[in-house]
Amino acid sequence: MWEQKNIKKILLTEEQIKERSKELGKQITEDYKDKEKSPLLVALLRGSVPFLAELIKHIDLDLQYDFMDVKSYAGTESTGDIRILKDLDTSVKGMDIILVEDIVDTGRTIHTVCRTLLHKGAASVKIVTLLDKPSRREADVKPDYIGFEVENEFVVGYGLDFDQHYRTLPYVGVLKDECYQ
Numbered sequence: 001m002w003e004q005k006n007i008k009k010i011l012l013t014e015e016q017i018k019e020r021s022k023e024l025g026k027q028i029t030e031d032y033k034d035k036e037k038s039p040l041l042v043a044l045l046r047g048s049v050p051f052l053a054e055l056i057k058h059i060d061l062d063l064q065y066d067f068m069d070v071k072s073y074a075g076t077e078s079t080g081d082i083r084i085l086k087d088l089d090t091s092v093k094g095m096d097i098i099l100v101e102d103i104v105d106t107g108r109t110i111h112t113v114c115r116t117l118l119h120k121g122a123a124s125v126k127i128v129t130l131l132d133k134p135s136r137r138e139a140d141v142k143p144d145y146i147g148f149e150v151e152n153e154f155v156v157g158y159g160l161d162f163d164q165h166y167r168t169l170p171y172v173g174v175l176k177d178e179c180y181q
Ligand code: 5GP
Pocket: 047, 101, 102, 103, 104, 105, 106, 107, 108, 109, 110, 153, 154, 155, 156, 160, 161, 162
């Protein structure tokens, strides 16, 4: 495969990700099956797309999903201010939201998005993330559904990019050091 010369190690295979997504889907189904309305999945572009596509196969509910694209303001990282590049088309008023993320790192992005959605009238906001890097956390967030915990290293694949590349890899891996030079 084209990328193999650049990959130092594979952390999570496609099979592991599929298996874990199935478990998370079942858990979400169980948690929401008795609610009056199904939750709205809100996926953050672009990294969460492959995970969303796998996860929804395993949630046995009449689901809807929508997308948001947000970016941190340059220079104000510590405040968690975000710029909304693409907002939701769906109204969140009274909705139970499940935010879908590729990775929660410092947690600032997801924390700010949660606050924004609650401010817009969402009834509840939970977080499902494929990967969690708790050692880097700065904001007060704890994802409700976590695929895998990862160490403090930069990962690519399964939606996660380095300079917009490697998102399409069917696994999560780490690049060789020379790729960053
Ligand atoms: P946070 O606000 O939690 O620090 O940032 C989360 C975002 O940072 C993720 O959605 C992702 O775009 C990016 N990010 C954080 N850690 C990694 C990583 O290890 N690899 C990649 N490719 N992106 C990351």
